[in-house]
Amino acid sequence: xxxxxxxxxxxxxxxxxxxxxxxxxxxxxxxxxxxxxxxxxxxxxxxxxxxxxxxxxxxxxxxxxxxxxxxxxxxxxxxxxxxxxxxxxxxxxxx
Numbered sequence: 001x002x003x004x005x006x007x008x009x010x011x012x013x014x015x016x017x018x019x020x021x022x023x024x025x026x027x028x029x030x031x032x033x034x035x036x037x038x039x040x041x042x043x044x045x046x047x048x049x050x051x052x053x054x055x056x057x058x059x060x061x062x063x064x065x066x067x068x069x070x071x072x073x074x075x076x077x078x079x080x081x082x083x084x085x086x087x088x089x090x091x092x093x094x095x
Contacts, residue, residue, distance in 0.1 A: 001069050001070050002039075002069070003067055003068065003069040004037050004038065004039055004067075004068050004069075005037070005038050005039070005040070005041045005043070005044035005045075005065070005066065005067055005068070005076075006035050006036065006037045006038075006044060006064075006065070006066040006067075006068055006073070007035065007036050007044045007045075007047035007048040007051060007063070007064070007065055007066075008033065008034075008035040008062075008063070008064045008066060009033065009034045009035070009051045009055065009061065009062070009063050010031065010032075010033045010061075010062040010064075011031035011032050011033075011058075011060050011061055011062070012031055012060045012061075012062060013030050013031040013060070031060070037068070041067075044065060045065060045077075048063060048064070048065040048077060051063045052079075061079070062079045063079045064077065064078055064079055065077035
């Protein structure tokens, strides 16, 4: 089984994360999404870091680093807000 690595940037649109989304796999995100997929973890981590630096202060931005094996995703690095992990993504505005 080959593993690929994704960097995913999603924008929430006034919707907080789902209550059941403890691992961040189910987001209430109907906003734009961009992701890249690589065979090398370091490449995906570089993109994750770049997007985190660019969008990290936007409370509606969710940046995740994900390992994908056999169609299953495992979040390696969830988005955070003020150093706190919130359901594997950034807390939406107004919470």
